[in-house]
Amino acid sequence: MEDDYYSIESILSENQKIQCTFKVDIPDMGHLDGGKERDIKAMSKFISSLVHTVLLLNPLVFEFFESASDYADFTIPPPFSARVRNALNAEARSVRLSALVGQGGLWYGFGRMIMRLLNDAPAEEMSNVLAKTFRARxxxxxxxxxxxxxxxxxxxxxxxxxxxxxxxxxxxxxxxxxxxxxxxxxxxxxxxxxxxxxxxxxxxxxxxxxxxxxxxxxxxxxxxxx
Amino acid sequence: MALPPSLRANITPAELELIASEQLVEIIPLVAMERTAFISGAYGPLRPPTKCKIPIWMATNLKLKKKCHIVPPDWLNVEFLQERLARETSEPDFSELPFRFSEVAKVLLDVAPDDIPNPDKVRSLLKDIREARQAKSREGLAKLDHSELRLPNLCAMEINEIRPFFVRAMSVLTQLVREPRQG
Structure with a gap:
């Protein structure tokens, strides 16, 4: 993400929410989840913005040498779910990409951010899906x-x-x-x-x-x- | 940048035409003229009815004043173009044509249709060739790669037409393809 720090596209494509699951208790960070409770409990789910998630996951990626993050996990967001992938495999041209990510959304940009959060094999797969779709359309x-x-x-x-x-x-x-x-x-x-x-x-x-x-x-x- | 957005991506067809007009073409002059120096070089002398090579811009100028006949280049005739069209439609590769053939052909057909035998047929052949080649570059899109693109024998006007979106599409692909981690 260093290469497009000034890119408006990149900023817009970060404007998405993804679901995360915490793996450990984190005290005094309840405000991340909307502020009702003081602490974040293990296995609690919360919807965070992409920027937030990057902050949560990325430092860990650097620290623990690409091992899966120990604090939180995130689920692949619906625009890239298996259902959408199957539809893209069947006929890439019949999928309405703009409808998947909402108003002014950038499906490719979002996908790229997700790709960078993932590790080797899933990231490779995501990259293939994105590039194949682009090429087909x-x-x-x-x-x-x-x-x-x-x-x-x-x-x-x-x-x-x-x-x-x-x-x-x-x-x-x-x-x-x-x-x-x-x-x-x-x-x-x-x-x-x-x-x-x-x-x-x-x-x-x-x-x-x-x-x-x-x-x-x-x-x-x-x-x-x- | 100071240029308006429409001029940033590539140069205009009219500019390409201007560049192509520097090429030399053979004429049969109808007036005599001494060797004359221009910014781009010295041309002449013109001695009717000896053939002489001058740039296309000068030839068009003389032609419009009815002071010369233009000798069309050896590729601008029905037989040659017919053969190229047959090759274009039967082979997967782009066939070999002069790099600026579409500009030169257009200028000459524009100003000197009476010097080219069967100009209407030539026009329609050129159009067919253009369409056949466009279909090929469209197929090339599906094979577009993020790192390299090879389209041998593509001509100036065609390159200029596809340049902006090929470049853009390739840069998008560069972002979508995951670079291998250095490790």
Whole structure:
């Protein structure tokens, strides 16, 4: 997490809660759990923010040389549960990633944080899930971006503001894009929205803009200008 | 950065066209001109009807004043492009074409369609080639890796089109792939 200290994406993706279970009694730390009791009892569950959990687990990781933390355990949060993984395995493109992590959520960013909390084998697995999903969804993202770029380019060329709708399946996929995915498809659409466009969203934006520009170049003639 | 966001990711097609216009093209001049020095070099002398090599920007200028005929490069004709299109659709790799073929072809088709035999056919062949190649780079997306990417024979305009999102997608993958612990 050192490499993206200043990254807004990274900060936003930390804005998630995960469930932890304490393994030992911790006196005088009851306020972590909402403040009703003075001490934290062993095996008590509490929902902590990701930042908190990192603090709880990380120092231990360093101290005890990657042995499992002795104070607390956390469960894999629902966006990465077995059910979601199975769905992704079946067809990565039909999962609505944005719905999994809530408003403005960053599924990939969250997954990366979780990945860094885990040890070797589970982390490897998590990394595989994330990378595989991204790779499986990328062609579809780019297709959509280029499709929209061409619609916009031809609408601009004909001077009418007709924005084709596209079919409903494609629409559903687009709404389900993770922030990351959308960016890859709309950089350059300099709107206030770009601030919260992330990861695949950026991919979407980028692809759309560059496809639009290239298509425009191919289709216009500069004869008059010369 | 001082550049507007739309120009940060890559250069524009128009800029690529400008760069491609520095390339030399053969012309048959219709006016005589002494050897003349320009910033990019000295070109000429023009002695009709001897062929002469000058940059594309100068050729377009002369052409629009009807002071020369442009001799299209040897790859800008129906037979060559037909053969390349057949190769493009039958082989998995990108076929070999001049690095800036789309820019040069566009400029020449734009200003000198009367110097190129069968310009409409050439146009549609170029479009088919572009689409075939686009389909290939799309397939390449699925195989995208976080560490390296190899697309031999990709041309300037195509690289420019896919650069921003390929780069971005690769950087995302770099973050998602777990780096092995040093140990």
């Amino acid at each position: 990328l062609p579809e993202v780019i297709d959509q971006a280029q499709h929209f770029a061409s619609i916009h380019a031809s609408a601009a060329a004909s001077g009418s503001g007709a924005h084709g709708g596209g079919d409903t399946a494609a629409m559903a996929f687009r709404e389900g894009l993770d922030g990351t995915e959308r960016e890859c498809g709309c950089l350059g659409l300099s709107s206030p929205d770009t601030l919260r466009l992330m990861w695949l969203e950026i991919v979407f934006a980028l692809a759309q803009e560059s496809a639009r520009r290239t298509k425009k170049w191919y289709e216009t003639s500069d004869r008059g200008r010369r």
